[in-house]
Amino acid sequence: MPSLERAGFTGGVLPSGCPTRVLLDHVTSKWGVLLLIALSEESLRWGELRRVVEGISEKMLAQTLRVLEGDGFVLREAEPTIPPRVDYSLTDRGRELADHLRPLLEWIAGHADEIIFGAAQQG
Amino acid sequence: MPSLERAGFTGGVLPSGCPTRVLLDHVTSKWGVLLLIALSEESLRWGELRRVVEGISEKMLAQTLRVLEGDGFVLREAEPTIPPRVDYSLTDRGRELADHLRPLLEWIAGHADEIIFGAAQQG
Numbered sequence: 001m002p003s004l005e006r007a008g009f010t011g012g013v014l015p016s017g018c019p020t021r022v023l024l025d026h027v028t029s030k031w032g033v034l035l036l037i038a039l040s041e042e043s044l045r046w047g048e049l050r051r052v053v054e055g056i057s058e059k060m061l062a063q064t065l066r067v068l069e070g071d072g073f074v075l076r077e078a079e080p081t082i083p084p085r086v087d088y089s090l091t092d093r094g095r096e097l098a099d100h101l102r103p104l105l106e107w108i109a110g111h112a113d114e115i116i117f118g119a120a121q122q123g
Numbered sequence: 124m125p126s127l128e129r130a131g132f133t134g135g136v137l138p139s140g141c142p143t144r145v146l147l148d149h150v151t152s153k154w155g156v157l158l159l160i161a162l163s164e165e166s167l168r169w170g171e172l173r174r175v176v177e178g179i180s181e182k183m184l185a186q187t188l189r190v191l192e193g194d195g196f197v198l199r200e201a202e203p204t205i206p207p208r209v210d211y212s213l214t215d216r217g218r219e220l221a222d223h224l225r226p227l228l229e230w231i232a233g234h235a236d237e238i239i240f241g242a243a244q245q246g
Contacts, residue, residue: 022239023234025153028152033151037136071238093238100227109143111146
């Protein structure tokens with residue numbers, strides 16, 4: 001697995017204090033994952049994101065969008081209408097990341113019942 | 124993308140209160156990801172895990188291993204030696220999950236410098 005070794009996976013799985021860890025935090029935040037997947041379907045407005053990503057608070061939505069924008073995954077476009085209309089969409093980089101998240105999310109969606117209910121029965 | 128739709132992705136990205144969300148929490152915990160990737164290389168003992176997954180505390184290691192064991196991703200094997208020797212390894216299910224995490228981690232490892240340092244320059 002050469003690319004992980006080049007990136008310092010051996011002798012420490014993504015060494016602490018490296019940019020890989022910072023990015024991992026951004027990318028594995030639960031809300032980050034759900035927002036990226038939601039936006040991979042279509043561009044959405046604030047209120048639509050709140051509805052689609054069930055359970056996210058205003059604060060977490062604002063905070064997570066800011067991180068994803070800062071990393072260049074999400075594009076925020078405000079149209080000068082009254083009231084202003086703001087659309088959020090994925091950049092090319094965001095789409096590339098979402099393409100890597102989707103197989104993982106599909107696996108989770110396909111196994112969650114068995115794992116969570118199975119685990120509850122065993123425990 | 125049929126499998127995500129079957130799993131309730133439309134009209135709510137993984138609806139809240141569903142086992143998919145619980146599993147997503149387990150699987151996207153930063154330490155969970157790093158432990159699964161570390162164990163996907165080889166089975167490791169407690170002290171080895173602490174070293175390889177740089178920065179993890181005793182408490183978070185214990186807690187995360189417990190969750191991953193409970194979900195059937197990690198196998199804990201204690202050998203009756205003195206002192207007892209405990210090995211942690213991935214189950215088949217854990218290996219399947221790690222196979223889905225690895226491309227994501229490789230992408231992160233390959234893009235972190237550009238994204239994190241690039242973002243810092245812009246910001």
